[in-house]
Structures are given as C-alpha cells and as structure tokens.
Amino acid sequence: MFRFRLYWTFTKKAFLRSAVYRFDVWSRLGSNLIFLLMWGSIWTALYAGREEAGGVSFESMLTYIVVSQFLSGVNGAGTPLWEIQEKVRTGDISLELMRPFDVPLRYLFADFGSVAFYILTALLPLYTVMFIFMDLTLPSAWETWILFIVSAFIGFLIRYCIEMAFGLLSFFLVETGGIVDVFYFAMSLLSGSVIPLWFFPGWLEKMALYLPFQGIYYIPNAIFIGKISGTEILLSLGVQLFWAAASYLLLRFVWNHASQKIVVQGG
C-alpha cells in the first residue's frame, strides 16, 4: 500500500522549509544565471554570426542552452547529496530506517517540495522574463509543452535515482571522491546539458544514446526546440521510461545493500 498522504506531507514540509532558506534560493539563482551567461556567450562565439550549424538555427541553439539551464536549476534544487552522505557517516540515517516509511521515496517527495518552491519563486519568473525579452523559439503547439513537461519530469526521476545510487556508494567505499567526480563529469557531458548530442562525434553520440543521462537534459530539450517530433518523441519517452525504471531498480538494489550493511555494521 502506497501511503501518498504521508509522502505528500514531506513534500509540503520541504516546500515550507525552503521558504525559510530564501537566501539559498537567491544564491542558487545567481550561479544559475552566471552559467547561463557563460554558456550563452560560448555558443554565440561558436556560431560566429552563422545562421545555423549542424542543421540547428542559432535561435534554437540559444533556446537549448536556456532550457538546459532551467532544467539544471530544477535538478539541483533537491536535497544535496552530501547531506545524505553526512547522515550515513554519523549514523543518523539508522534512525530513519526505524520509521514506517521508505527512505529513498521520502527524500524524493521532499525534493518535490523544495523543487516546486524554487521553480515557483525563482526559476519561473526569471525564465519567463527571459523568453519574453530574448529571441528564443517557443513551441507553438500546446501538446509539445505537455510532452516537454512530462519528459522533464521523467528526466528528474532518472537523475534522482542515479545520483542517489551513486551517493550511497559511500556506504561501500571509504574513498568515493574519484568515482563521484567521474560520475558528475559523465552526467554533465553525456546528458547533453551543455553540448547537444548532435554536435558529438559519431561514436560519442552513439554511446550517449545508449546511456540513461540523455533522458535528463537532451530528450526534454530536443522536444522543446522541436529537434524531434511525432513518433520520435514517443520513442524517446519510451527510452526515458525504460531508463527511469532501470535507474529505479539500481537505486533499490544499492539502497537494499546499503541499509543491510548499516543494520549489520551499526551506524
């Protein structure tokens, strides 16, 4: 039995908690903007006045970067990984094991709350203004908007599961620094968050298409700017759903082992 009300309470509490940490919202929004400016200027320089490159217009490319930064704001607004690792390190996590709820789900629902707060109070106003004042391509069909939101949501789930699973590696390895760095690098490159996959060399693009990361940034973004359409979209959503399921299983697997380890070795 899934106790929606219970998990929803975590969402509500996290939403309210975010309101207490308003400064956090501003500083996060600031760095989000800085990255947006940086990638915006890099791509402007790369296009060097050309109208299009790789079959994609400059306007679409700029839109891609803006949407990508928006998504990165969304994906970065949840419980930071170090907080969970800290709980693992101090043994506080074992107290959560004792509660009648599922720990990974509880953090996911709490993230919904903090992300919602961040979207409503910071991301949405800022990006709306940006779309009004900049020359960017907006989807004209309302279906595209819905597909984008669905795709971005699935992408969020994929990112959550994978990031949490990697974060929990600290249960098994004394030194996770290196692995986590490689993971974050892979995630930012192979997800297409800063360079769209179509600019990748053929082999790298193939590789990226076989990995789950593209589901986080590339697919929702490709839907938004109209790079893919019709059945292609449905196919991509299918791929995303597959990866969401797979990364959920990965998270479950890692979590079961991790919690087993805590109860045997003691927090």
Added chain:
Amino acid sequence: MPIIEVEHLMKDFMIAKRETGFLGAVKSLVKREHIKKEAVKDISFSIKEGEMVGYIGPNGAGKSTTIKMLTGILVPSSGSVKVNGIIPYENRQENAKNIGVVFGQRTQLWWDLPTIESFELLKEIYQVSDKRFKENMDTFTEILGLDEFLNTPVRQLSLGQRMRADIAASLLHDPQILFLDEPTIGLDVVAKEKMRTFIKEINNERKITVILTTHDMEDIEKLCERMILIDHGQKVYDGEIAVVKERFGKTRTLIVDLEESPHNLQLKGGEAFKEEASRFWIRFNRDEVSASELIAQITQTHNIKDLTVEEPAIESIISRIYQEGYQDLPEIVKV
C-alpha cells in the same frame, strides 16, 4: 507473557584494523584485516508489560548496542529478540509502531523544521488521529512545557528543550514500549527532575513498559525497581535494586572532625580509609559494630568536634561494584 524477550543475544562488530606505515597502507589496500569486537555476548532477560527497568553498566558495556537490537536498527549476530511478539530486525517498520525511542545523544527530530512541524510529520508517519494528536500534545505540553519552543527550529533548541521535544515525539503514537538511552544526559538538576517525573507518570498512567539506560544512578533509584547490570557485554546482575542496596548498604561511613590531627586512627571494627587534615572517613559494617561503639572508641583518645554517618547511595554502591568486581553480588540470575 513477557512483552520483551531476549535470549542468548550476541553482537559482534568487525572493526577494520588500521595498519601503520607505508607498507601497512599498501597492504590494507589489497586486504583489510578485521578484528572482532564482541559488544554483546550472551545476554538473556525478559521484561513484563508495564515494568520499568534500569539497564546499566559502565561505558562500552553494550547498553546502546542492546537497545539498537531491540529497536531493529541492528541485526544480532546470534540469539533471539522478541518485542511484543515481533522480531524487530525482520520487521523493523511493524516494530516501530509499537515502540518509542529516545537516544539522548542524538535527536530524531528534523533539524531544520520548527519543533511543531516535526510533531506534525510524526503524526502523519504514524497515522495518529487528529483527536489523539491533540490530546497527547496537550498532555505533553502541560507536563514538559513544550509551548515555550514549539515554533523554534530544532537546531536552535537548548539540550534540555531538545530532550523534552524528543521524548514527547517518541510518545505521540502511543507506543506500548519506550526505550530511553540516556534520556537525562547533559541536563541540569531541575530538568533531570522534570524528566524523571514525566517518565514516572507515563509509566504509571499509561502502563508503558520502559527500558532506561543511564549513568545517573539517581534516575535508577527514583524510577526503577529492577535493574539489569551489564559489563563487557555480559549480564552480571538482574533483580531488585533493593536487594543490592540491602547487601551493599550494610557498609556505612562515619566521618569525624577531630580537634587535633593524629597520625593514624586504629579502631576495632572500623577502617579509616581516607583522611584530610583532621577529618577522617571510617568505613564499617553495621552488622559488626555500631556507630556509637566506634564513637566511644574514638573519644577515649581524641576529642570529636563534629561527626556524620553516611548511608551509601546506589551511586556509590554501583561505582564500587564497577571497581571491585561482581563476585559479591547477590544471586546473579543465570538464564
């Protein structure tokens, strides 16, 4: 039917051995050696519904480890645990509904949230009805004075406030059993007293079974009739506190202030074990010699300015037991 049953409970921890030096570091990369630490070895006891039991022992005795196994967050290496008919580690969440837990050393409330919101979260987690939640909150607020900090985030609470919030939180869902691991640690005298009154009251009125670990023997003396004493992971005594007191309580201490300071004080039936200037501490067994006999002996050679006779508190009895071993303990219950 006992509500808690523990049989031949054991818990070993594997601790990675730290190798020293460069070679050691390289070696530990390839293969880590582990040392086995037996935190709990072969402990058995059973506790009846409504009992309040003091679970005591020196640092590192294995108290917290036992409590963790009773709550299900630690799996025993061997032996069996049953709490209200449930095996905690196999059915952690089911067990959680029957128990309340306070670990004095760490809070179970959510750091960032105002205290009241932690309570509201717990209400949802344990599906407490609105009516019951309100009743409990009213009772706890009245006895523990929660209202002065309900809107303060947990991380800003003082230790005493936090402890009060924690114990109230552990009881919101009306558990049948309460595990208290050092609930008075770090509290001032008044706060300790309040905490004790509260624990006593919920045990009396709600018939909640309580297991309590503490280093403050006054907690035990004021709250429990029964104590389980453990050391090095083994049970050394299980029974009434009164029996221990009776056995060890025969020793009295006579403290005398003399007008002059003699080099030593030789007495029949008493032993001067400490002296400071002209004050002497004399230990004697009340069955062998009376205080007035001792005083008479002293007055033959010295002038007494002042004197007191002290009865040993459980505190000093326990500290003597810790130091001198357990041989003299009455009827150690071997299960």
